[in-house]
Amino acid sequence: MNLKRDWPGYLWAVGATTACTLVGLEMIGRFDLVNIAMVYMLAVVVIALRFSRGPAVATSVLSVAAFDLAFVPPRGTFTVHDVQYLLTFAIMLAVGLVISHLVDKIRSQAAARAALEIETETERIRSALLASISHDLRTPLAVMSGASSTLAERGERLSPDERAALAKSVFTQSVEMSQHVANVLQMARLETGDIKLERDWVALTEITSSVLERLSERLAEHRLLLDLPSDLPLVRVNASLIEQALGNLLENATKHTPAGTVVRLRARREGDELVVSVEDFGPGLPPGDLERLFAKFQRGSAEGSGGGIGLGLAICRAIVRLHGGRAWAERMPAGGAAFRFTLPIEKAPPLPPESPNE
């Protein structure tokens, strides 16, 4: 019993008993005393259902006392002449106890079930993480150890072209792998809130330039259309994080659409928000809830080859939310997919003065 936690319950107990007494006083003369007892019983049941055991017992006791004092002859005293009312009291008390006990039991079962669900979900994420790590990290590791040991042990028997190709694949696989590791670490940091959001005034065009430079190889096989008005306002964000969010969307688009198709990057000012979209003209999104795409370890395609660890969209959303924006997916009318996010536009800072004399 915790008085500090349950005090609203006890207040309700007093209130309910008082209310019942007032109702009972209206009823007296027209109804049997037993029916007035029923009104109190109702209060006991309600309080027991709504609050914990303490307030329920308190309601029972208060009801018995009030009923005795106000209605049981001789009225105005706690004396009881008719023994049958003692039974009424006992039943009121018992009902209060039984119901509050039942409610407590149901509540603790519900809590246990919720905890179990969280545990199952955690377990699911953990096993998904292990599965994707074992796939996405083992594959590049296998390539790297295979290619590099071939170079080390058989290198002299290979042509220069073959040697160069093996060495190159060690390099590309290691870049791939470090990207995966960075994603896992980034997600962990975003989830534990272990990120200091250092914001600066940034031009989206500059972020775009950096992303295009970083992903130039990956984007080479697609036709990229840029639709960035030159008068876009500056946004106050962490440039590195937003670069990552946008990069994840672009990488995603190239991964899930055939080579040669168009990927369109556009930005618009809509009210006090900047809306950034990556639209593709690929096979489109799977049927069902689009929100699922933003869950961790969710892969767009079932086979998952080259699909990454399935953190890209989850990271994008976490970063955007950190900045007070939203991220969502849409089906394009033409059949492709669109991923959009918003960033709040703040009041622009004062402009620099151009020094007149020089």
Next chain:
Amino acid sequence: MSEARPTILIVEDEGEIRRFLRTALSAEGYQVVESGSARRGAVDAGTHKPDLAIIDLALPDLDGVEVIRRIRAWSPMPIIVLSARVHEQSKIEALDAGADDYVTKPFGVGELLARVRAALRHAARSGAGTHLLQFENATIDLHKRSATREGQAVHLTPIEFRLLACLAKHLGMVVTHRQLLTEVWGPTHDRDTHYLRIYMKQLREKLERDPVRPRHLITETGVGYRLVVDGES
């Protein structure tokens, strides 16, 4: 500038990383001196007087930034730092402490060698900078304060010239937001990064062929800017 083969000091505690750096740098014709710790590196910099130092920021015995400060106390030798991606702040700290450029781990050796070449060239110019900047289809003369694009004169404002001059002084190397703001607008404006965004946008629109994919006025996200001209890097 005494020897034909420049000497490069590597301060890095991971033996495997030292190994491939040594191999790659030797193959390029540089002489290599290795230090496995920060204290050792600070001493080696004094005894070997290298032409350039490559310093890992995450050293076990002392912060890499401290090594930079100790070297900067007596030498203007070019310093390139190696940093992990997660430590953006320490990268900026190192640059503001006097490092000339950085490479983020993991990196390809081509990127590192390009930085090394740019930094050595910078040292050879001994801070004089370049006054003639050749862009893809534009030319800027910082002395005459004139610019042309495809033969046509382009008007640049005094601030735009100052910004270009500041970048040109560190040609091919990164210049932090703080350095640019302090040099162009003064120390009271060292947090006003929006000034840079606005002026870099203007400069790119005036001088770059494709302002969204600049080839010369390069953004180093979260760190600063880098000026790259034709024939360099």
